[in-house]
Amino acid sequence: MSAIQPPSARVWWKQPLDRIELIWILLALAWCLVMFFMMPYWHVFGKQNLANEAYRTTPEAYMKKANDVVEKYTVRKETDRQIPVIHPPAGSDVYLVARLWEWWPLLELEAGKSYRLHLMSMDWLHGFSLQPENINIQVHPGYDHVLTITPTRPGTYSIICNEYCGVNHHTMSSRLYVK
Amino acid sequence: MALNRMFRTCPTTGLQFHEPSEPLIRANAVAGVVSLLVGGVLALLVLLTRWPAVHLLPADQFYLALTAHGLDMLVFWIIFFEIAILYFCSSTLLRCRLATPRMAWAGFWLMVIGALMNNFAVFKGDSSVMFTSYAPMGAHPTFYLGLILFAVGALIGCFVFLGTLVVGKAEGTYNGSIPLVTFGALTAAIIAVFTIASGAVILIPTFLWSIGLIGNIDSLMYRTVWWAFGHSSQQVNVAAHVSVWYAVAAIVFGAKPLSEKVSRTAFFLYILFLQLASAHHLLTDPGVSSNWKIFNTSYAMYLAVLASLVHGFTVPGAIEVAQRGKGYTKGLFEWLRKAPWGNPVFSGMFMSLLGFGFLGGISGVVLGTEQLNLIMHNTFYVPGHFHATVVVGTTLAFMAITYFLIPVLFRREVMFPKLAQWQPYLFGIGMSAFALFMMGAGTLGVPRRHWDMTMAGNLMPHEWPGTAYLMVGLMAISGLVAIVGGVAYLLITVGSVFFGKRIETPGYRHVRVAEGRAAPAPAQPVAAAITGHGETGIAMAPGTFVLAMVLLVSFILYYFVNWRYLSQVWPLS
Numbered sequence: 001m002s003a004i005q006p007p008s009a010r011v012w013w014k015q016p017l018d019r020i021e022l023i024w025i026l027l028a029l030a031w032c033l034v035m036f037f038m039m040p041y042w043h044v045f046g047k048q049n050l051a052n053e054a055y056r057t058t059p060e061a062y063m064k065k066a067n068d069v070v071e072k073y074t075v076r077k078e079t080d081r082q083i084p085v086i087h088p089p090a091g092s093d094v095y096l097v098a099r100l101w102e103w104w105p106l107l108e109l110e111a112g113k114s115y116r117l118h119l120m121s122m123d124w125l126h127g128f129s130l131q132p133e134n135i136n137i138q139v140h141p142g143y144d145h146v147l148t149i150t151p152t153r154p155g156t157y158s159i160i161c162n163e164y165c166g167v168n169h170h171t172m173s174s175r176l177y178v179k
Numbered sequence: 180m181a182l183n184r185m186f187r188t189c190p191t192t193g194l195q196f197h198e199p200s201e202p203l204i205r206a207n208a209v210a211g212v213v214s215l216l217v218g219g220v221l222a223l224l225v226l227l228t229r230w231p232a233v234h235l236l237p238a239d240q241f242y243l244a245l246t247a248h249g250l251d252m253l254v255f256w257i258i259f260f261e262i263a264i265l266y267f268c269s270s271t272l273l274r275c276r277l278a279t280p281r282m283a284w285a286g287f288w289l290m291v292i293g294a295l296m297n298n299f300a301v302f303k304g305d306s307s308v309m310f311t312s313y314a315p316m317g318a319h320p321t322f323y324l325g326l327i328l329f330a331v332g333a334l335i336g337c338f339v340f341l342g343t344l345v346v347g348k349a350e351g352t353y354n355g356s357i358p359l360v361t362f363g364a365l366t367a368a369i370i371a372v373f374t375i376a377s378g379a380v381i382l383i384p385t386f387l388w389s390i391g392l393i394g395n396i397d398s399l400m401y402r403t404v405w406w407a408f409g410h411s412s413q414q415v416n417v418a419a420h421v422s423v424w425y426a427v428a429a430i431v432f433g434a435k436p437l438s439e440k441v442s443r444t445a446f447f448l449y450i451l452f453l454q455l456a457s458a459h460h461l462l463t464d465p466g467v468s469s470n471w472k473i474f475n476t477s478y479a480m481y482l483a484v485l486a487s488l489v490h491g492f493t494v495p496g497a498i499e500v501a502q503r504g505k506g507y508t509k510g511l512f513e514w515l516r517k518a519p520w521g522n523p524v525f526s527g528m529f530m531s532l533l534g535f536g537f538l539g540g541i542s543g544v545v546l547g548t549e550q551l552n553l554i555m556h557n558t559f560y561v562p563g564h565f566h567a568t569v570v571v572g573t574t575l576a577f578m579a580i581t582y583f584l585i586p587v588l589f590r591r592e593v594m595f596p597k598l599a600q601w602q603p604y605l606f607g608i609g610m611s612a613f614a615l616f617m618m619g620a621g622t623l624g625v626p627r628r629h630w631d632m633t634m635a636g637n638l639m640p641h642e643w644p645g646t647a648y649l650m651v652g653l654m655a656i657s658g659l660v661a662i663v664g665g666v667a668y669l670l671i672t673v674g675s676v677f678f679g680k681r682i683e684t685p686g687y688r689h690v691r692v693a694e695g696r697a698a699p700a701p702a703q704p705v706a707a708a709i710t711g712h713g714e715t716g717i718a719m720a721p722g723t724f725v726l727a728m729v730l731l732v733s734f735i736l737y738y739f740v741n742w743r744y745l746s747q748v749w750p751l752s
Contacts, residue, residue, distance in 0.1 A: 002429035003359040003436050003497070004272050010355040012439040020719050021441050021493065024727055028488040031731060032481035035738065039473045039549045042742075047750035048550055054465030079638055119465075124316045125398055127557045127626070131641050133748050134624040136556040138464045140398045141315065145465035150750040158641035160634075162557040162626035164309050166316065167239050170630040175639050 050137075053146040059122045062144055066095035066118075070105050078106060078175075085177070093118060093146075096159075098126040098139045100166060103159050103174035110179050114150045127163030130176065136162060151178040184276055189587050190684045192430075196588070200270040200277035204263045204588060206287055207336075208581075211259030212672055214294065215574075218251035219665045226662070230655035231633055231648060238630045242307040245628060247298060249310030253569065254329065254412070255294045260577050261367065261419050262290075262336040267588075268364035268422065269343035275352040278342030286335030293329025296321050309628060311409060314385055314396035323386035327379070334375045337368045359436050359443065360429065363422030366446040371415045373454050377407035399466045406457035414453035416569060417487070418446065420531065420576035424494045427528040427576075430583055431519065434497035437720070442493050448486035452478040459543075462552035469549065476547045484544055491536045492727045495529075496720040503720075511722040527579025527603035534571030534611050541734050542618055543568060551741050554748060557628075559651075560621025567614040570661075575607050578668050585672070591679030599671050606664025612657035620650035622744075 009015060043049050073086040085106040088094050090113035097104045099122040109115055119128055119139045126139040137147065161172035185198040196204075224244045227235040236244060270277040277283065299321060300306040306318035344365065347353060357365070381404040387393045425442070428434040436442045458475030461467050478484065495515075502514030519525050542564040546555050555561065585593050593599050625632055625647050632651065634640035 002433050003425040003442075004429045005358050006353050006355045007359070007436075007439045009439075012356065015438060015440060017441065018437055018719060020496070020724060021437055021489075024492045024724065025441070025485070025489060027731065028485050028492075031735065032485050032488075035484075035544065035548070036473075036477050036480045038742070039477070042550050043469060046550065046746065047752075048553060048745050048748055049752055050463065050469070050553070051752050052465070052468050081638065125313050125402075129557065129624065129626060130749075131624045132644070134554050134558070134622075135748055135751065136463060136553060136558060136624075138402075138461075138556065140465060142397070143399060143465040148752045152749055158639070160626060160641050162629070163313075164242070164628040167242060167307070169242075169628070170238065170634065171637050173634055173637050173639050173641055 051146070051148065055144040055146075056142060057120070057144045059120075059141070062095065062118075062120045063097065063122070065093075066097050066104075069093070069095050074105070075108065088115065090114065092116065095120075096128075097122060098128070098161070099123055101161070101168040101172040103161075103172065106175055106177070108177040108179060109149075109151050111151050111154045114148055117147045117149050119145045119147070124165050125163045126161050126165050126172070129160045129162040131158045131160060133157060138163065154178045182276065183280070186274070191682075192587055194271055194587060195274040197270045197276045199280035200266050200283075201588065203277065203280060203283050203287065204266045204271075207259050207263035207266070208584065208588075209676070210287070210291060210294075211256050211263065211577075212669065214251045214255035214259060215665075216669055216673075217298070218248055218256055219662065219669065221245075221248035221251065222658075222665075223662055224248075226655055226658045228630065229632075230651065231631075232652065232655075234631065239304070239307065241630045242309075242628075243301060243304060246307045246309050247301045250297060250301065251294075252574075253310060254326070257416055257569070257573060257577075258329075258333050258412075259290065259294075261371075261415065262287075262333065264419055264423070264577075264580075265336060265340040265364055265368055266343075267584075268361045268426075269340050269347070272358050272361050273343070273347035273353050275343060275347035275350065278339055278346050280339075282335055283339045286332040286339065289332030289335065290329050291332075293325045293327070293332060295325070296328065297325030300325060311405065312385070313405070314388065314398060314401040317389055320386060320389040323382050323389055327382050327386060330375045330378050330382070333371065337371050337375070340364070340368050356439075359439060360422050360426045362443055363418055363425060363446055366449050367415050367418035367422065369450050370411060370418055370453060374408055374411035374415055377404060377411060381405045381408060399464060402461060402464065403457060403467070406460045407454065410456040410459060411454045413565070413569060414449065414456065414483075416573040417453070418449050420535070420573040421446075421487075421490045421494075423576040423580050424490070424528055424532055425497075427524055427579060427583070428494055428498050428501070431522065431525045431528075432498050432501040434501040437493045437496045437500065441489060445486040445489040445493075448482050452483040452486075455479060456483075456547070459547040459552075462547070462549050463556045472549050476549055481544070484540075487536075487540060488727075488730075491532065491540070491730065492723060494532060495726060496723040499720040499723045511725055514722060521600050523582045523599050523603045524579050526600075527575050527582070527607065530603055530607035530611075531572055531576040531579065534567055534575065534607060534614075536730055537733065538611055538614055538618075539564060539568030539572050541730075541737055544734075545738055545741050548738075548741075551745055553751070554741070554745055555621060557626060558621035559625045559627050560618050562627050563614045563617030563619075563621050566610060566617065571607060571610045571614065575603065575610070578606065579603060581668075581672055585675045585679065586682055589676050589679070590682045590684075591675045592682060593671060594674040594679050595667075595671050598667050602664055602667040602671065604664075605667060606661055609657050609660030609662075609664055613654055613661055616650050616654035616657060620647055620654060623647040623650065625651065 073088045074084040075087045087108040095118045121141040128137040157176040159174045227233045228241045300319045306322040308318040455475040507514040
């Protein structure tokens with residue numbers, strides 16, 4: 001009986017397993033378990049993990065912290081819009097603001113040093129996409145998401161938005177300098 | 180009111196169609212194909228805009244077209260067609276009257292109204308919020324209301340399906356257990372009920388928010404619950420197209436499942452675990468823990484992936500056994516070489532199987548791995564993955580079964596038979612290449628849902644490497660091939676259904692099946708229960724085993740290559 005007809009045997013569940021199927025199922029299961037344990041393994045031995053450190057907050061409270069950091073560590077201003085470039089000390093808290101349609105301020109970090117990078121949106125969802133490194137993080141309004149990042153190679157990087165955020169979504173791009 | 184118990188027996192296949200169910204199956208299939216037509220035109224516009232060499236539409240129209248493309252394809256085309264499949268798998272395969280045809284019509288019209296209303300909202304221009312409509316970005320209330328009405332209609336369809344199973348059992352229209360294909364459809368229906376319930380939980384409050392009755396929708400809550408609807412609805416597709424694979428194996432080859440127990444258990448694993456996949460979309464989100472992410476994104480230790488690996492083995496395995504039984508026993512692959520590659524029902528189904536396994540399946544698992552998601556989230560890799568699953572997998576499988584349904588259900592000959600032979604290849608190969616190049620561009624970081632990768636006019640544009648442009652260009656060209664295949668499908672289907680040569684059956688008459696009971700199939704002796712296939716062991720389906728090992732080895736290599744990529748990016752904690 002084919003698959004579009006009822007099984008020929010009423011008690012089909014007692015039909016013994018063909019060996020070839022059993023071998024395949026065991027191989028597949030073993031592979032599934034390897035993939036499963038790879039994730040906890042990477043949390044212990046790998047270097048690229050999210051700590052999932054996040055706080056509920058308001059745009060006003062977040063903006064105030066971001067402004068404080070900008071006031072303290074601005075080294076210069078760039079572009080016609082006079083966007084501040086901040087050079088914060090290693091290990092400090094750095095606040096990046098995502099809003100329609102810009103990232104604010106510009107960051108200048110040092111290679112080999114770690115920073116606590118905060119990400120939050122002031123309005124809709126945005127996507128933090130660091131290029132060409134290709135690190136991509138979802139940015140929510142109301143959730144201050146903290147990542148500890150350690151830039152490895154000096155250079156000029158781009159931060160683009162990769163979560164659709166309205167009609168000017170494609171204009172939301174910025175820079176990040178690593179010295 | 181007296182029940183209509185009239186049946187039509189298909190002279191070619193011997194299938195019995197309950198009279199009131201036939202127009203319902205047809206109407207749902209036609210509504211699906213109309214949605215595919217609209218979605219296909221939009222696909223062309225989206226493609227020609229994303230291709231930097233053409234860059235057709237202005238930004239606002241591009242985002243509008245992309246929103247409508249997602250909805251018309253992922254929701255309306257696929258779910259209309261799935262309702263047709265549910266009715267076919269219950270009423271027709273069980274030779275049983277369809278429960279409450281009037282309710283089924285009510286459901287159908289709700290779905291039509293919902294689809295029209297939603298499309299209206301999008302084309303009006305103030306609801307370009309993408310398929311996902313992430314709050315707090317808001318759409319016009321009719322956007323959500325249309326989706327809600329459509330979902331209610333689909334829910335009615337699921338319950339008509341479940342009711343028909345009850346009728347079949349009560350009226351004894353079949354012996355023993357329901358067929359495997361119906362079991363797969365049942366799996367799809369159960370997941371669909373879960374899916375629609377999740378949709379209600381998120382879309383109803385969002386609708387109320389859009390008309391001002393609720394003050395705030397939390398963005399993380401929205402994404403978590405919305406994806407229980409959004410991703411689960413793709414799992415409905417998986418269960419549905421796997422059922423179609425089994426059905427095609429049975430229709431074309433008379434293939435018998437290798438083991439009912441294994442295939443049904445695999446479907447059962449879908450019911451238990453597939454819905455956890457909402458987590459796939461939240462892997463880089465704040466506010467959810469890694470424990471939650473790991474458990475859910477892996478469907479609890481990849482048990483649903485295990486189920487797909489099992490189906491990916493048992494479907495070709497069953498075909499191989501059937502072909503070897505017909506004497507195609509030479510070497511490892513004579514059974515496959517001598518398969519009817521000129522029959523679009525088979526070629527479409529087999530490419531759907533290969534594309535879903537090699538491209539969609541592997542990329543999906545890699546993308547859904549907690550840490551690997553960091554280097555892919557929201558890039559072109561994501562649509563690359565789901566075009567391989569939903570288009571090469573589901574849509575191509577549905578196209579394949581259409582070529583069977585045109586003569587059987589619509590009683591028309593398939594028009595342009597030569598074109599029909601080529602259609603699955605054009606569509607399948609074009610779409611596979613499209614998905615592959617899209618994933619390639621995603622690996623280089625090119626974002627999805629983005630109007631202009633050149634970022635011309637941006638204050639601080641990012642310059643993509645030349646390979647990224649090459650990938651996107653190749654993607655666009657492959658996409659055009661797939662669109663030619665899609666046009667061919669629409670031409671053949673619409674042409675055949677409306678203008679195809681009628682298949683006349685001499686001496687045709689309606690048969691009234693007494694009390695709705697079809698003649699029961701002769702009972703099998705219990706002893707038959709313990710006999711499997713003649714042969715056991717690898718000798719039974721060696722070719723399939725080799726194919727499966729090729730899949731497994733590619734899977735393992737690709738998986739670890741991506742871990743290697745990840746290990747090279749900036750340390751994060």
